[in-house]
Amino acid sequence: MDKGVFCAFDDDKVFTYVFHKDTIQGSKVILAGGTKLPYAHKPILLHNGELTCQTQSGMLNNIYLSTHNFLSSIKDADAKELTKMLTQTLMLRR
Numbered sequence: 001m002d003k004g005v006f007c008a009f010d011d012d013k014v015f016t017y018v019f020h021k022d023t024i025q026g027s028k029v030i031l032a033g034g035t036k037l038p039y040a041h042k043p044i045l046l047h048n049g050e051l052t053c054q055t056q057s058g059m060l061n062n063i064y065l066s067t068h069n070f071l072s073s074i075k076d077a078d079a080k081e082l083t084k085m086l087t088q089t090l091m092l093r094r
Contacts, residue, residue: 003034004032005090007051007065009043014051016067018092032091033067067092 040056049068
């Protein structure tokens with residue numbers, strides 16, 4: 001579970017933010033990244049990087065936020081992907 005992580009969305013994208021309570025400059029909200037939404041998907045639930053959306057037909061569809069790619073398997077990741085996964089993990093304070 002990501003404490004202090006929240007999302008805002010518009011018609012095209014979901015934006016992931018992280019609230020950092022204690023920084024040198026004081027409390028901050030930092031944009032962690034954005035994820036493109038499929039056409040006519042409306043977010044209704046976020047849990048651990050998995051976003052449940054309602055489609056235009058009323059069905060539910062799950063997508064994973066691009067800021068949570070590190071949750072995928074690291075076995076096949078090369079050094080560049082591992083570095084990106086570490087950066088994402090630190091950004092989300094995990």
